[in-house]
Amino acid sequence: MLRDPLVWRAGDGPMAEWLAGVGERLLGPQPGGCTVRGDLRWPDRPYGVPVGTGLTAGEVAELLTAEGVDGLYVRTGGGPRLAEPRVEIAPLAEGDRGPDGPGVRILQVEPAGAPAGTVPVFARIRTPDELGAWIGLLTPVLAQAPPPARWPAATLATPLGATLHHRRDGILLDLQPLAEAEQRGVNATSRVQLQCVAADFPQRAVLLAAAAVLEERPLPGVRDLAGWLGELAAAWGGQPVPVPGRWAGAAALPPGTRASVLRIDGDEAELMLRRPGRSELWARGPVTRVAGWAGPLLDPALHEEAPTASRRRLARWLEHTGRAALGADARWSVDRLAEPLTAAGLADWLAAHCPGRAVAVDRVTEGAVTLTGTRTSDGRAIVTGRRSGHP
Structure with a gap:
């Protein structure tokens, strides 16, 4: 697996050089330097306290080295608005922050001002090819450049705001309706998210290269x-x-x-x-x-509702739905029953335990279909259909 440029471990070279590179690419000029927060304790200091302010990359490296930090990663994400993303640097090994844990000495490094580096971690997207161009700009902080892809230039029905979320365990690309992202940032409703390990991001990102995916x-x-x-x-x-x-x-x-x-x-x-x-x-x-x-x-049939009041109609719908979704007769399981049921048996059970309800398809996957409208007096029953003869 290729090395993630947004992760540093002892042995990768001087920490100060890595911090300076991150600063140039993601933070931009920071006349006020950086603040290092630490001494986090629960519950009296849940966000820690500043243990160093106005620090240069070299001074941050000295402080972290003295604290025994031997691994760092960059966290990026959305802020209160699209144009106010978060960029933070945190230790790879973080202590237990819970009420019974020992606490966390060094919590994170954060810039004094808004991030404004050469690599933009957010973008306004009006066409798929604008998304492709922005992903290309991310190359300096990716493990590799994305493979060539044809990104259409057609205007999207709804413009989008894109934010790169980087974590220790991978990358999340969040695409939101632009108007909501501009106003409410991370609280906006997502349109589509792409999640993968960092090394796979260039190959996975091209899966977004179509208006049908983005609209x-x-x-x-x-x-x-x-x-x-x-x-x-x-x-x-x-x-x-x-x-x-x-x-x-x-x-x-x-x-x-x-x-x-x-x-x-x-x-x-x-x-x-x-x-x-x-x-x-x-x-x-x-x-x-x-x-x-x-x-x-x-x-x-998969878009219809079947009333539990008519057992015969419900049984026919269950039989048809199972065959349509699975390509074979379905074996229906109910989470509170030990044995599977036929379509007719499930219709009887639903009529008895979910009276007055309308049953519909909730989810379809390879080899399984689940139903909704299956709430009983004891709560929702999980009803799943699978091919006969399959677990």
């Missing part, structure tokens, strides 16, 4: 959903999404349905269909196999 799409009908999934499959190098039949393609989705890529986590993506007045519908699976795990969403 929330209105989907009036199943045919529109098929088109959106097809764009995702093409962008991620997967097999084509099957074309829905004439009747299925013409079927309407619940009014106001809007779909988006919620997150890309490693080599998996999570999609969300939002429907006003209804619970969300989720789907998750490997980015290169969208057709396999998201293709079942093209069956209109």
